[in-house]
Amino acid sequence: MQTTPEENIGPERFYFGELGRGRFLIQRCEACSRAIFYPRTFCPHCGGETLNWFEPSGKGTVYATTSIFPAGDAEPYNVSIVDLDEGVRLMSRVVGVPSDAVSIGMRVSAHIEGSEEAAKLVFAIEQGN
Ligand SMILES: [Zn+2]
Structure with a gap:
């Protein structure tokens, strides 16, 4: 083994x-x-x-998306379900745009925000959407 x-x-x-x-x-x-x-x-x-x-390509398509409105003055943030081109589905956030600018079918690519224990996998909208 x-x-x-x-x-x-x-x-x-x-x-x-x-x-x-x-x-x-x-x-x-x-x-x-x-x-x-x-x-x-x-x-x-x-x-x-x-x-x-x-290591996957990191490229994928938004399958579902929603905006979360935190209590208080914090900005709403996006939570999306992304289908990676490799055929897996994962839940993450699309960052770098207003939370409601994300839509189903958009092409996104993964990157890592933060490091060590704070590291999070997030997605950014690919150019050309
Ligand atoms: Zn198997």
Whole structure:
């Protein structure tokens, strides 16, 4: 059996550790070749146990979007569900534009905001939308 670096700490901690070092990684199942997110120990599609980490393109399409209005004077912020081109769906925020400027079908690309424990995966609208 192959030894992978996340075995000692679990896939979720490995994911966030890498994110804190500026690397966005997701998994791919060796048995069925499908991409996987959220980080897991077994493939949710076929039950395969060998999942390899790789760096996705980070490019995707907004599947759903909403604005959150915090209490007080804080600016509303965007929460979106994004389909990565690799075939996984994740929840994140589209930043750099007003929260209501985001719409379904927009092309977005991932980047990492902050570092270490504060690192967050967010998306920006791609040019040409
Ligand atoms: Zn699989």
